[in-house]
Amino acid sequence: MKKIKFQFKRLTKIRQQLYTIYFAALFLPIMIIGIFLLINTYTLLSNYHRDLLEADNLRVKTILFEMTTQVYNISENLVFDANIKEILSANYTQREKLVEKAGNLTVVDNYAQNYAEIESIEIYTDNPTFTDYKQFYRADENLQNTDWYCKAISQSSVFWVPMTSRDKYGNEYWNLSLVRRLPLAEADYNAVLVIKVSDNYLRTRINSQEYAAMISVNDREVFFNSNRSEYGISQKVPIDYDKSYYQYTGKEKINGVTYFVDVSTLYLYQSDSRLYICTMNDLGYVSIKRILTICVLILAVAILIPGLIIHFFTEYFTSRVLTLRQAMHQASTEDYDIRSYIQGQDEISEAFSDLEVMVRNIKKKDAEMYEARINEAELLNEQQVMEFKMLASQINPHFLYNTLETIRMKAFAANDKEVARAIKLLGKSMRYVLENTGTSYTTLSRELEHVNVYLDIQKLRFTDKFDGITEIGEDVDPEKIYILPLLLQPVVENAILHGLEEREHGGIIKISVTKHIEEQELLCIEVSDNGCGMTEEELAQLRRNIEQKDMTRSKSIGLYNINQRIKLTYGDAFGIQVLSVPEEGTRVRLYLPVSRMAEKNSPAVCI
Structure with missing residues (x-):
């Protein structure tokens, strides 16, 4: 501060001082605030457009999952249809017999006509006595050498591929197609079922006026594009196909145009095939640039106009000060014949x-x-x-512990052991919560001990309503594993209050700790109950509540917070899984990475 004052004093001219004040008090703060607001505005607008893009990507993903699941269910019915198998397994010396049998089969026609999402249903067979009729086709040598036909014959599982076809005018069009083998146990022939999804149906359901969409299967060509001329090309956004689940949201420059893009992966039902869904928006970046340009112009005007005002005022003010200085110098030399005059009623005019x-x-x-x-x-x-x-700071948690201990001892002295035990359990629970508030980690053994204390407190309340069981795998050492504190108690509380809500007695809360080895070693902590369970609709709603943030919701907040703490600390690959069967109970599983829990300071974030 002294240095600033010294530098300010060195500015001998009032003009310099006024310009310095303008720069320090107006220009510099406006520039700093303006830059901050520009950055913050850009961030907010970018996040806004990204959130909208993610929502549209989720919409497309939901439509595709619903549609492909419906197509899979149809294929299940066709694969196990006895009439279709009988037609495919028979030998035909005369075409009339094939026409008679296939003509009486209506199930394939019904599915093709009643489901708008189906473009066509085709059944191929290498039966040499077969000829093409309706949905049945004989697989010639060229067809049998195709990749999708060979793959279908070699495996029993379902897979999806993009297929091209040509209409009667020679125009090429693409279809997402389900392919699977039709098992013929009583024949030596092979048969393959192909269900093609209608591109027009996809376009009607998926297309958006604001967002473009590109969809491909695995690392294959794009089978759906908002721009029809770009079917069959590769994804314009780089995608790491080696990752089991690829997710990216950000900006990409494509053909000289900056897009906001959102790429996500969709595993198709009962299949190893993956859809890569890319939604794009080129207007968002243009809108942001236009808004930022307006903000810059406003900042320029906010700086320029005061600068012009300061300039003209400085010239006017310094001329009056110069007149005052000359008059005071004349007075200090005892020359009182001051002829100068300053108009106005301010301090300068009064300083004569x-x-x-x-x-x-x-x-x-x-x-x-x-x-x-x-x-x-x-x-x-x-x-x-x-x-x-x-x-105030002298009142610390020890005062609370000591007070509870005093009350417990008085209850014990009065031979009220149940109250004394309840106070002791409450004190242990509160001590654990207070000691771990704001901490990054705790041992698994301490977390389990806290949960058992919580169960004991609840058993005091509900008596014989439930029993608690804790099982720890032989390869798990709770003393050497560190997890986020206060993860399990909300899950156990949820099991008691909701899972065992309708049980009066005989309830069981079971906590199991095991290790799973998949792509990496996982610690699985499962909290299960034998309560009323949930229907599929209730379970689906609960899973959505756990994954999606909703400030208006009053239920499932605890499970949502736990899921978010795990994902923010360890990554999106980990979190909560909920399984439930009506009248059998509910299981809540927490998946955590063992490799990042073996050291004391492993959780890098305090949640």
């Missing part, structure tokens, strides 16, 4: 006499003394506030 200069100095001293008294009063007030905070 030495008396007014002295009065002004006295006023300045009084102002300094008044300011000193204000500063002294503010300092005294701050000191009193600090003393109050120091007194």
Whole structure:
């Protein structure tokens, strides 16, 4: 501060001082605030457009999952249809017999006509006595050498591929197609079922006026594009197909145009095939640039107009000060014949006499003394506030523990052991919660001990309503595994209050800790109950509540928070899984990475 004052004093000219004040008090703060607001505006607008893009991507993903699942269910019915198998297994010396049998089969026609999402249903067979009729086709040598036909014959599972076809005008079009083998146990022939999804149906359901979509299967060509001319190309956005689940949201420059893009992966039902869904928006970035340009222009005007005003005022003010200086110099040399005159009624016009200069100095001293008294009063007030905070800080959690212990001892002395035990359990639970508030980790054994204390407290409340069981795998050492604190108690509480809500007695809360080895070693903590369970609709709603944030929701907040803590700490690959069967109970599983839990400081984030 002293250095700044010294540099300011070196500016001998009032003009320099005024321009310096303008720069320090107006130009510099507006520039700093403006840059911050521009960055913050850009961030908010980018996040807004990304959220909209993610929502549209989720919409497309939901439509595709619903549609492909429906097509899979149809294929299940066709694969196990006895009439279809009989037609495919028979030998035909005359085409009339095939026409008679296939003509009486209506199930394939019904599915093709009643489901708008189906373009066509085709059944191929290498039966040499077969000829093409309706949905049945004989697989010639060229067809049998295709990749999808060979793959279907070699495996029993379902897979999806993009297929091309040509209409009667020779135009090529693409279809997402389900392919699977039709098992013929009583024949030596092979048969393959192909269900093609209608591109027009997809376009009707998926297309959006604001967002473009590109969809491909595995690392194959794009089978759906909002721009029909770009079917059959590769994805424009780089995708790491080696990852089991690829997710990306950000900006990409495509053909010289900046897009907001969102790429996600969709595993298809009962299949290893993956859909890569890319939604794009080129108008969002243009809108952001336009808004930022307007903000920059506003900032420029906010700086330029005050600058012009300061400039003209400085020239006017310095000319009057120069006149005053000359008059005071003349008076200091005892030349009182002052001919100069300053128009106005401000301090400069009143400073023509030495008396007014002295009065002004006295006023300045009084102002300094008044300011000193204000500063002294503010300092005294701050000191009193600090003393109050120091007194308040002396009340710490130990006071609470000691008070509970005193109450417990009095209950014990009065031979009320149940109350004493309840107070002891409450004290242990509160100690654990207070000690772990704000901490990054705790041992698995301490977390399980806290849960058992919580169960004991609840059993005091519900008596014989339930029993708690804890099972720990032989390869799990709870003392050497560190997890986020206060993860399990909300799950157990949810099991008691909701899972066992309708049980009066015989309930069981079971906590199991095991290790799973998949792509990496996982710690699985499962909390299960034998309560009423949930229907498929209730389970689906609960899973959505766990994954999606909704500030208006009053239920499932605890499970949502736990899921978010796990994902923020360890990554999106980990979190909560909920399984439930009506009238059998509910299981809540927490999946955590063992490799990041073996060290004391492993959780990198305090949630």
